[in-house]
Structures are given as C-alpha cells and as structure tokens.
Amino acid sequence: MGIRIVKLPDVGEGVAEAELVEWHVAIGQSVLEDQLLAAVMTDKATVEIPSPVAGTVLALGAEVGGVLAVGAELVRLEVAGEGDKEVAAAPREAARPEPAPSAAAMPSPAPAKSPALERAHVPEPPRPTTQGSLGPPRAPGEKPIASPAVRRRARDAGVDLRQVRGSGPAGRIGHEDLDAFLRGGAPAATISARVPKTDVDTVKVIGLRRRIAQKMADSKRRAAHFAYVEEVDVTALEDLRTALNAESRQDRPRLTLMPFLMQALVRAVADFPEMNALYDDEAETIERHGGVHIGIATQTPSGLMVPVVRHCETRGLWDMAAEVRRLAEAAREGRATRAELTGSTITITSLGPLGGIVTTPVINRPEVAIVGVNKEAVRPVWQGSQFVPRTMMNLSSSFDHRVIDGYVAARFIQRIKGLVEAPATLFIEE
Amino acid sequence: MADIAAKVLVVGGGPGGYVCAIRAGQLGLDVVLVEQGGLNGGLGGTCLNVGCIPSKAMIHAADAFHHAVRQAASAPFGLRVERPTIDLARTIEWKDGIVGRLTSGVGTLLKRHRVKIVHGHAGMLDGKTCRVETDTGPQVIRAEHVVLATGSEAAPLAALPFGGKVISSTEALSLHTVPERLAVIGAGYIGLELGTAFAKLGAKVTVIEAADRILPVYDAELARPVARRLQALRVDVLTRAKAVGLADEGGAVQVDQEGAPKCTVAADRILVATGRRARLAGFGLERLDLTMNGPFVHVDERCATSMRNVWAVGDLTGEPMLAHRAMAQGVVVAEVIAGHRRVFDGAVIPAVCFTDPEVVTVGLSPDEARRAGREVHVGTFPFQANGRALTLGAEEGFVRVTARADNHLVLGVAAVGAGVSELAGAFALALEMGATLEDIGGTIHAHPTLGEAFHEAALRGLGEALHV
Numbered sequence: 001m002g003i004r005i006v007k008l009p010d011v012g013e014g015v016a017e018a019e020l021v022e023w024h025v026a027i028g029q030s031v032l033e034d035q036l037l038a039a040v041m042t043d044k045a046t047v048e049i050p051s052p053v054a055g056t057v058l059a060l061g062a063e064v065g066g067v068l069a070v071g072a073e074l075v076r077l078e079v080a081g082e083g084d085k086e087v088a089a090a091p092r093e094a095a096r097p098e099p100a101p102s103a104a105a106m107p108s109p110a111p112a113k114s115p116a117l118e119r120a121h122v123p124e125p126p127r128p129t130t131q132g133s134l135g136p137p138r139a140p141g142e143k144p145i146a147s148p149a150v151r152r153r154a155r156d157a158g159v160d161l162r163q164v165r166g167s168g169p170a171g172r173i174g175h176e177d178l179d180a181f182l183r184g185g186a187p188a189a190t191i192s193a194r195v196p197k198t199d200v201d202t203v204k205v206i207g208l209r210r211r212i213a214q215k216m217a218d219s220k221r222r223a224a225h226f227a228y229v230e231e232v233d234v235t236a237l238e239d240l241r242t243a244l245n246a247e248s249r250q251d252r253p254r255l256t257l258m259p260f261l262m263q264a265l266v267r268a269v270a271d272f273p274e275m276n277a278l279y280d281d282e283a284e285t286i287e288r289h290g291g292v293h294i295g296i297a298t299q300t301p302s303g304l305m306v307p308v309v310r311h312c313e314t315r316g317l318w319d320m321a322a323e324v325r326r327l328a329e330a331a332r333e334g335r336a337t338r339a340e341l342t343g344s345t346i347t348i349t350s351l352g353p354l355g356g357i358v359t360t361p362v363i364n365r366p367e368v369a370i371v372g373v374n375k376e377a378v379r380p381v382w383q384g385s386q387f388v389p390r391t392m393m394n395l396s397s398s399f400d401h402r403v404i405d406g407y408v409a410a411r412f413i414q415r416i417k418g419l420v421e422a423p424a425t426l427f428i429e430e
Numbered sequence: 431m432a433d434i435a436a437k438v439l440v441v442g443g444g445p446g447g448y449v450c451a452i453r454a455g456q457l458g459l460d461v462v463l464v465e466q467g468g469l470n471g472g473l474g475g476t477c478l479n480v481g482c483i484p485s486k487a488m489i490h491a492a493d494a495f496h497h498a499v500r501q502a503a504s505a506p507f508g509l510r511v512e513r514p515t516i517d518l519a520r521t522i523e524w525k526d527g528i529v530g531r532l533t534s535g536v537g538t539l540l541k542r543h544r545v546k547i548v549h550g551h552a553g554m555l556d557g558k559t560c561r562v563e564t565d566t567g568p569q570v571i572r573a574e575h576v577v578l579a580t581g582s583e584a585a586p587l588a589a590l591p592f593g594g595k596v597i598s599s600t601e602a603l604s605l606h607t608v609p610e611r612l613a614v615i616g617a618g619y620i621g622l623e624l625g626t627a628f629a630k631l632g633a634k635v636t637v638i639e640a641a642d643r644i645l646p647v648y649d650a651e652l653a654r655p656v657a658r659r660l661q662a663l664r665v666d667v668l669t670r671a672k673a674v675g676l677a678d679e680g681g682a683v684q685v686d687q688e689g690a691p692k693c694t695v696a697a698d699r700i701l702v703a704t705g706r707r708a709r710l711a712g713f714g715l716e717r718l719d720l721t722m723n724g725p726f727v728h729v730d731e732r733c734a735t736s737m738r739n740v741w742a743v744g745d746l747t748g749e750p751m752l753a754h755r756a757m758a759q760g761v762v763v764a765e766v767i768a769g770h771r772r773v774f775d776g777a778v779i780p781a782v783c784f785t786d787p788e789v790v791t792v793g794l795s796p797d798e799a800r801r802a803g804r805e806v807h808v809g810t811f812p813f814q815a816n817g818r819a820l821t822l823g824a825e826e827g828f829v830r831v832t833a834r835a836d837n838h839l840v841l842g843v844a845a846v847g848a849g850v851s852e853l854a855g856a857f858a859l860a861l862e863m864g865a866t867l868e869d870i871g872g873t874i875h876a877h878p879t880l881g882e883a884f885h886e887a888a889l890r891g892l893g894e895a896l897h898v
Contacts (some may be wrong), residue, residue, distance in 0.1 A: 145839065145864035148776075155771045170839035172864040 002082045004053055006067045006075040011040060011047045015338075017069045018042045020062045021207035025075070030056045037075050040068065041207045042338060050362040055079035065206040068143075127139075138162075138171060146173040154178055179222045208303045218363040222281060224401040225264055227360045230413050234376060237423045252318045258296070259320040261348060261373065264419040265425045266292050266312050269346065276345045278366040278404050286368075286403055295344030295364055296324055298331045305331040306364060308344040341415070348373065359396040372396040434546070438464040438767055439560055439573035441713060442553045444475020446744030446756030447579030448536050453764035455543025460834075462571055463545050464552040464562050473540070475581050476535045476745075477753040480600040483532060486604060487525040489627045489784050491516070496630035504825065508694050516631060519606045522845050554714035557737045575739045575767045578727065579760070580713055582706040582745035589616060589675045592684070596676075596700045598625060605699070607708075609633050611681045613697035615673045617644035619783040622656065623701035624639070626786050629663045636666040636695045638673050638685055645783065649795045655826045655846045656785045663786075668695075678699075680799030708746045716861035723748060730772040733763045755779050778842075778861045780854040787827045788850045792857040796832045807867065809891025811883045813847045815898050818878040824848030829883040831867065838866040838892070843884065853881055867891045 011018055018040035025037050034050045041047070055077035062068050138144065142163040146154070150173055153329040154161050157178075164181045166173035205213060208365075234257070241255050248254075269292055271294045277288045292313045295306040305328035309320060330336040347364040350373035360374040374394035380387035395416065417428050438454050440447045443462055443465030451463045465473055472479060498514035500506065500800035540547055550564035557576060562569045568788050584598035592598055597605075610633065614625040629635040637644070637660070644660070644667060645653040668877035670688035677684040682694040708726050721728040726748035733741050741763045742757030749858065758776060765772040783789040796808045810830045813819035819827075827847025833840045843857035860870055870888035875881050882897075888893045 083876065147863045151775060152772075155773065158771065168864070169866045170834070170837035170864060172839075 001423055002079050002081040003058070004055060004077045005073050006037065006049075006052060006077060007071050007076045008040065009049065010070050011042050011049075011338075011426055014044045015070065017067050018047070019067050019207060020064055021046060021211070022064060023060060023365060024048075025057050025060075027057050030054070031077070040213070040348070046207070046334060051075070051077070051378055053077065053079050065210075138165075144173055144257060145171060146178075152179055157182060161358075208305070212303050215365070219362050220223055223363045223365055225360070225363060225398050226401045226406065226409070227396060227398050228406070228409050229358050229394055229396045230411055230417055231392055231394050232417045233390050233421050234393045238376070238391050240423045253321045253376055254327055255317065255321050256324075257373070257376075258324055258348070258350065258393055259317045260420065260423065260426065261350075261371070261416075262294050262309065262312050262320050262324075263317060264416045265294060265346060265348065265371065267419055267426060268412055268415045274404065274408065274410065275369045275412055277368050277403075278345065279365060279368050279400060281402070289345040291345070293343050293345045295347035295367075296327065297347060297349035297361075297364075298328050300332045300334070302334070305336065305341060306332045306344060306347060307340050308342065310343065336369060344372070351375075361396065361398045363398050363400055365400075368400040369409070369412070370398050370399070371413075431567055433570040433572055434462055435573060436460050436546070438453075438462070438575045438764075439464070439571050440545075440577045440579060441554070441560065442475065442579035442583045442744070443473040443536070443547070444579060444744060444756065445477045445753040446581070446760045447475070447577065447720050448473060448540060448760075449757040450577050450579065450743060450764045451545045452539055452543050453544045453761045454469050454767060455540070455748065457764060457768035459764070459768060461542070461545045461867070462548060462569070462573065462752065463540060464548045464560065466551045467549060472533055473536045474529075476583075478529055478532050478536065480603055482753055484529055484603045484780070484853065485599070485627075486784060487528050487622055488521070488525050489580060489623060491521045492523070492627035492630040493786070507660070516608075518608055518631070522604055522606060525603070546627060552713050554718055557718055557785065560714075575741065577760075577763055577767075578715070578735070578742040578746055579738065579748050579756070580709045581749050581756075582708050585705045585707040586713030586889045587673065587702050587704055590615065590673055590700060590702055595680055595698065596702060599701070599703055602628075602699070602868065608700040609697075611697045611699075612636070613638065613673075613695050613700045615683070615700065615702045616704040617641075617667065618647070618667075619645065619701065619785065619789075620706075621701065622785045624701060624703065625665060626660065626663065629660075629665045630786075634664075636668065636697070637684065638671045638695065639670045640670065640672050642669050643787075644669070645789070648783070648789060649792065649797060649844075651830070651842055652789050652846050654788065655787050656783075657846045659718075659786050659826070664851050673700075673761075677888070693742065706751055708748070710746070725892075731775065732766050733759050733764075733774055735895065750779055750781060752779060753795040776862070778858055779862075780858045782851045782854055784851060787824070787847045789844070789846050790850050790854045790857060791842070791844045792854060793840070793861045794832060795842055795844065796830075799832050799841045801815055801833075804841065805834050805840065807835050807891045809833075809867070809887040809889065811890055811895065812879070813883055815886075816878075816880060816883045818880050818882070819847065821878070822848060827841065829853070830889040831870070831884070831887040833888075833891050840865050840869060840870065840888075843887075845883070847880065847883075849880060853884060856881060856884060 005176060008018060020038060022039040023043045026032055031051045031054060033054045037051050038049050039046050040049060043414045057075060058078050059076040061073040068074065103232045146161055146168060151161065159181060160174055162176055164173050167177050168174050174190050237260055245254050273288045276292055277286050279286050292309050293308050293310045294312050295308050298307055309323045309327065312320060327336065327340055330340065344364060344367065346367055349361050349370060353375055355373055355375035357374055359372045359374065361370045363370050374396055376391055376393040378389050379392045381390040395413060397413055437460040440451045440461065440463040441464055447463060450896045451461045453460045457695050477483060495514060495516045498511045501509050501511040502514055548562050548564065548569055550562040555561055558572055560571045562571060584600065586592050590596045599620050608628065608631045612628045612633040612635045614621045616634060617637050621637060622644060624636045625637050642652065643653055644657055668685060668687055672686045673683045674686050675684045677694040682696040683700055685693050685695055718737055718740060725736050727735055727742045727746050729735055729742050729747045733740050733743050743759035743763055746752040759774050762772045762774045778793045780790065780792040781784065796806055799806045808830065810828050812828045814825045824847060829845040831840060832842040842861055845853055867888045870885060871892055875885040886895050886897055891897065
C-alpha cells in the first residue's frame with residue numbers, strides 16, 4: 001500500500017486559489033478512479049474534482065468553507081501499490097492547457113450528488129431542537145414515541161399523543177412538543193403558526209454567497225455610485241417584438257425585451273465609449289473596450305450570477321436572444337464555465353415583472369455602468385391635447401461617479417431612450 | 431361480624447394486589463385487602479413466597495456452592511477451598527428469613543397506608559360484595575370498586591399429577607435435601623433456573639422439553655450460551671421429548687422422544703415446570719360472569735373488566751405473567767379509581783431468566799421486528815471484549831441492540847451473560863424514553879462495567895464500535 005496525495009489542480013486560467021464548498025467523500029471511505037472527491041469554487045464557477053486513482057481516503061485537506069491554493073493537498077489517499085511514484089503524477093490535470101471545466105467535464109453540478117455518493121456518506125441531518133421544525137408526520141397506525149413522563153402529562157391534560165407531532169430524533173415527542181400542542185390547543189398541523197419560534201439557524205456564508213457578499217461590499221465601498229432613472233415609452237418596441245414573435249419560426253427563439261436593450265446598449269456605447277470600460281482604480285487607468293461584452297445578472301438557485309454575452313457588437317437580435325437563454329440555463333444548472341462568467345464590460349440587470357418602479361443597482365466592478373430594467377406598465381401619457389395609453393418602463397441605472405460625470409450619464413441614457421422609443425433606429429446601419 | 435364498607439376491595443395480596451392497595455392508600459382511598467395465605471403464599475403472593483425471591487435466594491446459594499466446589503477442584507484465580515459442603519436445611523432457613531423480612535415489610539407498608547388487611551378465603555357474591563371465610567367466621571365486605579388480583583398457580587400435567595415425588599416449583603424451593611436425581615419437565619425459565627440450581631448443588635439433572643430446544647420462547651441466539659452451560663454442568667437435556675407418565679413404581683419418568691426409542695429417566699424428584707395458569711376458580715369469579723380472554727380475564731387498557739368498577743391486574747389478566755407487570759397494572763388501577771386519567775401503556779415489559787448465564791429481553795428481537803415489517807440494524811457486542819466481564823470470570827454472552835434502520839429508534843435490547851439482569855433497567859429506560867442508537871452511543875457509560883457492552887452494541891449498530 002502507498003500513500004497518494006491528490007493536489008488541488010489548476011482549475012482555471014489565472015486562478016491561484018479556490019474555496020472548498022463541498023466534500024463528496026469522508027475519511028475512511030474508499031473511492032474509485034474518477035469518483036468525485038470535492039467541489040471547489042473559483043472566481044465564479046464551481047468545479048468538481050475527480051479522484052485520479054482508486055483508494056481509501058486518509059485525510060481531507062480543508063474544511064468546507066476553507067480556501068486552498070492551487071497545488072495544495074486536497075485529499076490524501078491510501079492506494080494499492082507504490083504511492084510515491086504516483087504522487088508526482090497526481091496533479092496531471094494541472095498540465096492540461098485549458099482545464100477550465102466545461103459542461104462535459106462536470107456531469108454533476110455542485111448541488112446534485114450522485115446516489116452512490118449519497119449512500120456512501122450520509123451526513124447527519126440537522127436535528128431540529130424546537131417546535132420550529134417538526135419531524136415528518138407518523139405513518140398511519142404508528143405508535144407515538146414519548147417518554148413515560150410525557151405520556152403521563154398528556155394523559156392528565158387529555159391529549160391524545162397521536163395528534164402531536166414530535167420534533168425529537170425518530171419523531172420522539174418531548175415536553176416542548178406537548179407544550180406547543182397545549183398552547184395551540186389545535187391539531188398539530190396548525191400549531192406552528194402560533195408558537196413563538198426561538199430557534200436560530202446559523203448558515204455559513206460560503207461558496208457563491210461569500211463571493212457575492214465580497215463583490216457587492218467591495219463595489220459599494222470603492223465605486224462612487226450615483227443613480228439615474230428615466231422613463232421610456234416602449235409601446236412601439238412592444239409592437240415590433242409582438243410582430244416578430246408572431247412569425248414564430250422554429251429556428252428562432254422567442255424574443256424578450258433583453259436583446260433589444262442589448263442592441264440599444266451596443267449602439268449607445270459606440271457614441272459613449274467611456275461607458276463600455278473597466279476602471280482599475282489602483283493603477284488609475286481606464287480600459288475602454290472595443291468589444292461589447294454584456295453581463296446579464298441572473299438569479300440561480302445558489303445566488304446571483306452574471307453570465308456574459310460576448311461580442312454583442314457582432315451579434316444579431318436572435319443570436320443574442322439565444323445566447324442569453326443558453327447562458328441563463330447553464331448558470332441556473334450550475335454548468336456555466338468560468339469563461340462564461342467573466343469578462344463583461346457593462347451589465348444589464350432585470351427582474352422582469354418583479355422589476356418594480358425604481359432600483360439602485362450595484363455596479364459590477366470594475367465596470368463603470370449598470371443598466372437596470374424596471375417593469376413595464378400601461379400608463380396614461382399626455383400628448384399635447386389628450387391622455388393616451390402608452391406602455392411605459394423605467395430604466396434605473398448606476399454609474400461610477402469617479403469616472404462618469406452626471407451629464408455624460410444622462411446623455412447616455414437619453415441616447416438609449418431615443419433608440420428604444422424609435423426601435424427602427426436600433427437596426428439602421430449608418 | 432359487622433359488614434365492612436370500603437371504597438376499594440383488593441382480592442389477593444401478591445405484587446399486583448398489594449401495590450394497588452398501597453397506591454390507593456397513598457391517594458387517600460379507603461382500602462381493604464383480602465389475602466388467603468397458605469402454601470402458595472401470603473402477603474407478597476407467589477413472587478415473595480414461592481417465586482421470584484426464594485428462587486433467587488436458592489440460585490445464589492447454589493451458585494456460591496458451585497464456585498466453592500470449583501475452587502476446591504482447580505482454584506482458577508488462586509483461591510483454594512477445602513471440601514465445601516452445603517446444609518440445604520440451613521439454606522432454606524436463610525431463604526425463609528429473607529422471605530419473612532420482605533413479606534412483613536409488605537404488611538408494614540400496607541398498614542402505613544391505612545390498608546385494612548383481612549386474612550381468609552374470599553368469595554365474590556356479586557360485583558360489589560365479597561364474603562371472606564376468616565379464622566373467626568365469615569366476614570362480608572362491600573366495596574365501590576373491586577380489584578381482582580388472584581394471580582396464578584403452577585399448571586399440573588395430566589400425565590404427572592402433583593403429589594409424591596412429583597412436585598411444583600413451590601415444593602422445589604423448600605426441599606431439605608438435594609435429590610440425587612432430579613427430572614425437570616419443561617425447559618422454560620422456571621425449569622431451567624431451578625434445574626441449574628439443583629445441578630450446582632450436586633443433583634444429576636435431566637431436563638425434558640417438548641420443543642426442539644431449551645427456552646423456546648426466546649430466540650435461539652439467546653438460548654445458545656445457556657445450553658452450553660447446561661452441558662458443562664452435565665445436565666442432560668432431552669428435546670422433542672414428552673413426559674408421558676411415571677414408571678418403575680414412581681421412581682422414573684416415562685419419556686417419549688421424537689425419533690428415539692421410548693425410555694425412562696430415573697428420578698428421586700420430578701419437577702413439573704411446564705407453565706402457570708391464571709387462578710380463576712374458588713373465589714366466585716363465575717358469579718361475576720366477566721368477559722374472558724381465553725384462560726384469562728379480559729381487561730382493557732385501564733385494567734377494567736367487562737363489569738363496571740370491577741378491575742383485574744396481574745397474572746389473572748394474561749401473559750407475560752411477571753410481577754413487575756402486575757405491579758404496574760396495580761398502580762394504574764389505583765390511580766384510575768382515584769379519578770386520574772391513566773392507562774397501562776408501557777412501551778415494554780422486560781423479562782429476565784435467572785439461568786446461568788442470565789438472559790434479559792426488552793422489546794423486540796431482530797426477527798420479531800422484521801416480521802413486523804421493519805428494516806433493522808442489529809448491533810451485538812460480546813462480553814469477551816468487555817474488561818469487567820473478564821475480571822468477573824464471566825466472558826460468556828453478549829448484548830444485542832435492535833433498531834429501526836431508517837431512524838435508528840431502538841426497538842429491542844437483549845443480553846445473555848452473568849449479572850445482566852441488572853442491565854434490564856437501563857434497557858427498559860432506553861425503550862421507554864424512545865432512545866435512538868445515537869442516544870445510547872452518546873451516553874457515557876461507566877468503565878469498567880458490564881453496561882459498556884450496551885454502549886458498544888449501540889455503536890456497533892451504527893457501525894462505530896470501538897472495542898471489537
């Protein structure tokens with residue numbers, strides 16, 4: 001038997017460290033070659049690390065939430081045969097030129113575990129200790145489990161314990177469950193609504209949530225945010241969109257408002273190159289980018305992600321629509337690669353029908369501008385002699401006032417407004 | 431004699447009856463208890479007089495003698511004894527002293543709780559009236575509530591009626607000499623406890639059992655260490671065998687054994703220990719016309735019979751015929767009569783065989799749990815790996831924990847081994863409290879004790895045993 005050290009492979013271009021977000025194995029467990037050992041999170045992508053060999057786990061290199069440098073010991077395995085020779089070959093993944101995890105390399109996204117692994121390492125479920133989280137209801141005919149003291153109190157109080165749900169291990173009914181039932185004086189199903197909840201659930205801020213927290217705080221601390229809100233008449237744009245969608249061609253995705261806005265952004269930044277830029281405040285330089293790489297803020301089960309539609313200046317309307325949809329799905333399913341989640345030069349954030357009237361978006365630093373989309377609504381609009389119903393929508397945008405003046409920002413938004421309100425101008429090549 | 435009026439009449443002063451009377455007295459009820467006394471017991475019933483307590487005294491004496499004999503022969507840990515002898519008459523005297531202390535203690539307790547004791551034979555006239563034949567004449571007692579606690583008696587065998595050399599456990603506990611050859615009919619706990627004791631006292635014991643192994647109501651795994659010990663004590667065990675009558679003018683038992691020629695077992699005493707039956711006759715039960723449950727009085731969960739305000743506790747109400755069950759029922763009935771809401775709802779009734787080694791069962795065996803449709807985890811820990819067991823020279827046996835596979839709720843605990851009867855309380859507490867394997871595994875058990883085997887068995891059920 002030999003010892004084989006599995007090191008954290010290079011999980012992406014320029015990534016020096018990664019945060020351990022999940023262990024798929026436990027000490028003492030035997031693993032097969034290619035069995036997933038752990039999930040680590042780099043800048044924004046989660047990467048599953050498979051085992052290079054079969055063996056038995058002797059030690060784990062970090063706790064969940066810990067940060068490991070690339071090349072640091074991830075797992076120590078006991079393997080058949082010579083261990084030492086293998087150690088040299090261990091970080092073979094690091095040798096790959098482009099090891100950035102692709103969808104194919106990650107058959108299992110971080111939140112899902114294979115059933116085999118689930119069985120091999122069953123973590124103790126959190127034990128509910130208060131009324132706040134009741135155990136599952138008993139199967140019909142199953143006897144309630146309670147200590148003699150609880151049974152006696154229940155009997156004295158005239159309570160049939162079969163109606164009381166237990167919060168203890170194996171559904172055991174404790175004094176506190178009986179107290180709660182007696183306070184509620186009602187069937188167990190409704191009692192939780194009346195019981196003061198004293199439980200505090202401490203959730204470790206790890207993984208994506210930690211990244212988001214760091215990035216948001218960093219952006220708010222460093223960028224001098226100012227917000228600018230303007231209303232836009234999208235009646236004509238909605239007419240156009242409806243007409244285009246009515247064609248319903250198989251090869252084209254349905255259009256949302258997003259690709260039109262992206263198109264407007266592409267046209268507007270051509271006139272305002274300072275908006276499509278990255279501000280390195282330490283080097284005190286601004287990189288104005290020729291390519292328009294638009295970040296699309298996307299809600300995923302694990303939190304906010306910003307997949308990037310690259311080179312929008314080269315894309316048509318349907319192309320952008322298809323790419324937005326593809327990236328959003330990949331992000332939601334945890335398949336988005338690091339490349340797909342980085343490199344944006346300007347960002348759009350939209351909550352769709354939940355968009356509210358006004359938002360104050362946080363700039364996706366080191367970018368300098370973010371355009372927020374609020375909800376559409378048909379409103380009466382005064383047109384000289386009368387009110388007419390128009391489909392109106394607000395754009396709430398934030399800019400880094402350190403490098404963008406209010407006057408420039410206002411003109412930029414007015415340019416977008418003009419493009420959107422006369423949608424034909426979006427597509428006129430000058 | 432003037433009639434006595436009482437709130438509660440308890441018929442029978444055994445563990446069910448006297449505990450019910452004490453508890454009712456504690457609750458301020460006016461209680462009369464009738465006890466007939468006689469060969470099968472006075473206050474304390476079968477348990478104190480001719481059952482649990484005297485048999486344990488005899489088993490202890492036999493064990494001590496047997497150890498002395500072994501030390502005379504081989505001095506296993508260096509202690510040598512020269513030619514030990516036992517004077518069985520003195521042993522019986524000692525045993526009777528213990529019984530006397532306990533039964534008089536029961537009398538004192540009853541008096542302290544103002545229970546009126548009437549000695550004599552009770553006959554129920556109806557559900558509220560009882561006529562007791564006392565030494566000084568008949569006494570009529572009228573009561574609002576009647577608690578029947580008449581207990582049980584050794585069941586006779588038609589082929590071997592009691593009398594002469596054929597005795598029950600009652601007589602076996604008062605023999606003044608050790609019989610040279612003892613035939614024991616029935617390899618249940620009574621037959622084996624007494625058979626083992628007499629073998630240790632020097633009798634040549636033959637056990638005749640109709641089933642295919644000893645302790646047939648226990649699972650085979652638990653019976654095996656006991657069978658090995660019987661063999662070591664040179665007790666002959668005939669299984670699939672029936673005692674069909676006496677032979678050689680009463681000097682032997684005629685035995686029919688499956689697959690073997692008929693034979694006789696010569697015996698100076700023949701102990702019939704094939705079971706006990708509820709005592710239903712002789713106290714006017716027929717006049718109450720209660721609903722029966724086979725050979726027992728039917729009771730509901732409050733121990734109420736089919737007649738209003740007539741209650742029944744103990745062996746009269748069925749299996750398991752155990753003193754601690756009767757006592758628990760007695761408490762329930764007293765509290766119900768006092769107006770509390772109570773039911774007999776114990777999760778488990780532990781059972782102990784004081785064989786060598788002892789056997790304890792609480793709750794379900796693995797097979798019983800599986801038959802009930804449960805997937806189970808079973809954790810077994812041998813006393814061979816328990817330090818305290820080795821220092822006691824008692825490495826035979828094990829503790830076995832059975833738990834649900836899905837939520838690890840402990841369904842049953844069983845143990846075989848010297849002294850494991852003292853673990854019964856811990857086992858029963860675990861089941862009553864609804865313990866899971868993790869609860870037992872997470873309880874620090876004192877070292878070095880036999881109880882550590884319980885801890886380790888639970889850990890083993892979790893796949894986390896440390897010392898095996």
